[in-house]
Amino acid sequence: MSESANQKEKELNDRSMASLRGNLRHTCGATILNEWSVLTAAHCVCDDFGIPRDPSIYSIQYGSVHISETLERSVQVSKIFCHQFEMERLINDAAVLELAHPIPHDHHWEPVPLASHFDTTKQHRGIIIGWGRLWENGPIPSVLQKLEVEVYSDEVCSRFDFHQHVCFGAPIGGACNGDSGTALVVEGEQVGIASFITTTCGIASERFPNVYAKVTAFLDFIGEHSQGRN
Numbered sequence: 409m410s411e412s413a414n415q416k417e418k419e420l421n422d423r424s425m426a427s428l429r430g431n432l433r434h435t436c437g438a439t440i441l442n443e444w445s446v447l448t449a450a451h452c453v454c455d456d457f458g459i460p461r462d463p464s465i466y467s468i469q470y471g472s473v474h475i476s477e478t479l480e481r482s483v484q485v486s487k488i489f490c491h492q493f494e495m496e497r498l499i500n501d502a503a504v505l506e507l508a509h510p511i512p513h514d515h516h517w518e519p520v521p522l523a524s525h526f527d528t529t530k531q532h533r534g535i536i537i538g539w540g541r542l543w544e545n546g547p548i549p550s551v552l553q554k555l556e557v558e559v560y561s562d563e564v565c566s567r568f569d570f571h572q573h574v575c576f577g578a579p580i581g582g583a584c585n586g587d588s589g590t591a592l593v594v595e596g597e598q599v600g601i602a603s604f605i606t607t608t609c610g611i612a613s614e615r616f617p618n619v620y621a622k623v624t625a626f627l628d629f630i631g632e633h634s635q636g637r638n
Contacts (some may be wrong), residue, residue, distance in 0.1 A: 471515030540587030
């Protein structure tokens with residue numbers, strides 16, 4: 409992700425963000441739903457036909473804007489729930505991960521606020537966040553990055569499935585490899601899950617927007633698989 413977001417955007421709660429690791433290496437982002445569950449993009453953890461990959465290779469790191477390849481602040485993934493993901497059409501790109509143990513409260517974290525309604529008939533200002541590459545083929549940063557974006561209306565994004573996609577652009581910068589699964593936040597609520605880009609990594613515009621899965625399209629699925637354990 410290129411460029412830092414303006415600090416006037418105070419709504420974003422960094423403590424809801426987590427790094428999804430494959431064999432301890434950052435691969436995607438995620439957001440914390442509760443102590444037992446996190447939300448990410450299906451393409452991060454499911455095959456092209458929506459079948460969950462082996463959960464034993466995945467863990468999350470939580471509780472800080474800084475990530476590492478250590479076991480510090482980490483919890484193993486135990487189950488993966490894919491939402492009828494189809495890679496060919498890039499639809500239903502949402503997955504809920506159940507954790508092997510609850511996230512301890514020895515570090516500061518909070519569940520992410522999910523939008524229950526999001527009107528995409530008009531444009532919005534928002535921010536994207538993540539640990540994605542700083543530029544095409546660039547390094548994975550160890551510190552969480554933020555970028556202010558213009559969330560486009562359905563009219564601008566009509567070539568995508570606006571029932572389950574939301575797209576945006578920015579004057580400079582955009583999502584990059586490693587940002588998948590992280591959040592698009594508008595007015596303090598997560599409205600999107602990083603799904604795909606339409607051109608070179610780090611570019612987002614009306615012609616070549618970044619496209620995220622729309623959270624409101626998956627609320628039932630998220631609720632069904634994030635109840636936690638008794």
